[in-house]
Amino acid sequence: MRINPNLxxxxxxxxxxxxxxxxxxxxxxxEDAEMLWDWLANKMPEDWWFTALKGGGDYNDAPQSIxxxxxxxxxxxxxxxxxxxSFHNNEFSYIFDRTHDHVxxxxxxxxxxxxxxxxxxxxxxxxxxxxxxQKLKKGEVFASRFTENQFxxxxxxxxxxxxxxxxxxxxxxxxxxxGNLYILDQDYKxxxxxxxxTFNRLVLFDIPSRNGIPHYVSHVVPGVRQKxxxxxxxxxxx
Numbered sequence: 001m002r003i004n005p006n007l008x009x010x011x012x013x014x015x016x017x018x019x020x021x022x023x024x025x026x027x028x029x030x031e032d033a034e035m036l037w038d039w040l041a042n043k044m045p046e047d048w049w050f051t052a053l054k055g056g057g058d059y060n061d062a063p064q065s066i067x068x069x070x071x072x073x074x075x076x077x078x079x080x081x082x083x084x085x086s087f088h089n090n091e092f093s094y095i096f097d098r099t100h101d102h103v104x105x106x107x108x109x110x111x112x113x114x115x116x117x118x119x120x121x122x123x124x125x126x127x128x129x130x131x132x133x134q135k136l137k138k139g140e141v142f143a144s145r146f147t148e149n150q151f152x153x154x155x156x157x158x159x160x161x162x163x164x165x166x167x168x169x170x171x172x173x174x175x176x177x178x179g180n181l182y183i184l185d186q187d188y189k190x191x192x193x194x195x196x197x198t199f200n201r202l203v204l205f206d207i208p209s210r211n212g213i214p215h216y217v218s219h220v221v222p223g224v225r226q227k228x229x230x231x232x233x234x235x236x237x238x
Contacts, residue, residue: 001116021205055086134235141233161234170197184214
């Protein structure tokens, strides 16, 4: 994986200092971004995805995780009603598909991205922007896929690390489809920024040590056929 050499690092650093979050368009070189998108969208086996389901309980409680196989389809669908009830009761809740760690020495494109994410080039890039020497938090990088009726309710990422990253690989998305990232003020009501899913774009945001940064992914509208694809990770100070 190779970072786009034409990025304006000085401008990105200035924007981050002002807003504590930035959007980096065309983050990877086109060839690498296209290959990674094709793997996640078309070539990665379907049963490498898991549907993560959480409704209520403590923020740090482990969610239910169900492998995406034909035999599990109805089992996944049967959980939607209770998850939506939790959402309507203002409890932390979500439904979306995600990956888990692969076998040791896996050389698929997703694992190559994760290796890149934890490597020198990415750490140097993030440190140059944020001014903090950081490293990958082990086990905290995964691909996510939001499809119709899936969502992630407001939460804060407190104690996840110093910096959160979302690398988007979504094609042919429209804001009206939902699945947009909302960054909120500490009151959990005031919208500070809305980030629309798009292709080859990195979002980098500071995680305040006291309360985290409130954010959520809005519900994907029923009937949407496109897939909202991204890779999420957190970095912590050295």
